[in-house]
Amino acid sequence: MPTQLGETDVVIVGMGAAGGVAAYPLAEAGLNVVGLEAGTWLDQRDFAPDEIRNNYRDWPMLVKKTELERPTSRATSATTATRVGSHPMMNAVGGTTLHYWAQSWRLNPWDFSVVTETARRYGASRIPAGSTVEDWPFGYDELEPYYDRVEREVGISGQAGNVRGDIDSRGNRFEGPRQREFPMPPLRWTAFHDRMAAAARTLGWSPFPGPAAVNSEAYDNRPGCGYHGFCNKGGCPVNAKNATHITTIPRAVDTGNLKVVTRAHVTTLEVGSDGRVSGVNYVVGGNEYFQPARVVLVASYTYENVRLLLLSKSRAYPDGLSNNHGQVGRHYFSHYTGGGVGALFPYDLKAWYGLPAQGVAVDDWADDNFDHSDHDFIGGGNLWVMSDRRPISAAGMNTYGRSRNWGSSWKRFIRENSDRSHGSYIQKTTLPYEDNYLDLDPQVTDPLGFPVIRITGRYMDNERAIGAFTQDRMEEWYREAGAVEVNRGGLGNAMGASTHAYGGTRMGDDAETNVVDRWGFSHEAPNLGALGASVMGTSGAHNPTLTSQALAWRTAEHLVDNWGDIAE
């Protein structure tokens, strides 16, 4: 029998990007919150600038729950899913915000109303066949105050492009109106970034620095970024990357109302005879516990949120918690970031010191920022020219057919070219489809014997058309800046496990097609909420973290304001 613990007001499963943000407004409001986290506290001592440790081995993670539960994947339901690669997320207090790239974008207003806006501008027939996309239950304007709050609480650097309708050409002129500037100026540019920005302007485009959860100057009693070059899958040794373990979580702990339990491996949620969630079962070091709670928020990333609900079967929910409408796991998609473009330049880029969140963005070809009348797709891609170079990966660069990739001829090549390559990052509008979903794998289990998640999904014609189109634009840009070689990655097919995994507990007003309501609470079990990108129904062309954090704050605030209705 598990040890019965005393009841708490709220349990949050997962102290990462979303759960780590939601804990703060809840604790500040006086609610007693228990944060169950599979990983441990890590700090600066764990964050050596060491490429072998960060990028080739397993970093300092003391707990590898994600890896033991990594999903299987397949392109279509006609094939058998297999496990490929490793799990992209990590377990720790702060979750993957410890080692993420920290690009912190707001979504474009169009992303909230893809169906309505597409029908209005091009006709309803332009929604891709088989897509289950819906408008969000609210628009950008409703989320704006939460974006604004999180940008300050977490600490985001950037250049505003639209403050209350005033367009600033230094920033993103396509962004939705924001109520004020970023709390910090953008990360600096190098001479190469200046050169790429100039090339973009020559093409008639609008380059601007991207937003980052990285201090560009001292903020919140922590220093500005050191640009040391090991930010990609690395923690920050000077605490300039604003992961939740050094921002909102410690502030929540300081209220005295948040208790973080580390190494807590949550197995299932319990449901009472009234259909309400009664608490959470978890294991620490082989000991089982039951934590009763008035409200449970799952914030354990898309795969694990879906998995926990599907594993939590009860009389009230025989097919999994909150799944009586068969929507848990539906409307899943991995953000389409494949189909990259690389380039070789005839000059050194001086890119050894920098970070993936530092660079030049172009949004002229993102979302609905251009006329799609003559295109065979909707949506688009964000073109991102960043800094990301480390010795081992630099030495492993594409040789563009100019040399074998080893031997004496390669030594000559790499001595000249190690700092002359660039790889762009192009995030593209990705839509949910009827044929793409998550469920429990019928064969593969974790060490406790519970099935892992199975991803069934592939990129469809709309995504692949965006991919080809944005590759053309990226090649134009590179050529304009003087690239002598350009290489295009394959457009891809199957959706593997991703750091940008959306849906599965989608948010919407219609309980027939969505798991949670516009506030993030279950349509079926009223004291169950979901946090993270699993509630998002569209991706846009930008990283999901800031949006999932703004949504998490909004859900937490709604819970505080409606505690009586939700918890009683």
Place this chain on the structure above:
Amino acid sequence: MTLPPKDPRPAISRRDLLKTAGAAGAAALIPDAVGAVTEEAPATAPLLAGPMTNLTASETEILSAMVDRLIPTDELGPGALDAGVLQYIDRALSEAESDAAAAYRSGLAALDQYSRYSRGGPFIDLSTVDQDSALIDVQIGAATGAGTGFVGSSASFFNMVKSHTWQGMFGDPKYGGNVDFTGWDLINYPGVRLAVSPEDQRSLEADQLERARRSAYDFGLFE
């Protein structure tokens, strides 16, 4: 803001394991590509540190010859053997990459068998030209199939050794490779720094930034 106390660490850290696994014996000189003096042969014979703890002497000879072809010691300067790539691989096989030891043993035996089968002699006795052509077969998967000795695609063995060789050549010296910053010098990496000021970046862009020759662990800040 007060941070909660850190979780207790495991009693034995990975670094402790590394300490015990490191420090191989005295260096020994062996001829490069025995009996195969060609126009591609290096002018000086590279150093091979003492016996590898995870591979036999003959396996070590084959691996040594292979990594010496991947990043040769040549007129452009030191190569993989000079940088301690064998020591890197040996330490890796003792801990983080221990699962790969079996793949090394079977792959090195297969490389040797493929050399005898396709080039008429043991790998270490082939000319460097033949060693390279055999390795190209292995790299592209053409050494796969009956009689070759490779179980599965030969490319996976090649890619594994290449990946570890690059890690040993270009990774942090802490792990036994990149001796004297050999790899970082080859690619003109200006070195590990924790803070790069705007002035530092401008110096780098003007080719005037002094190279920082240190391991990440020389800062004394990291576990």
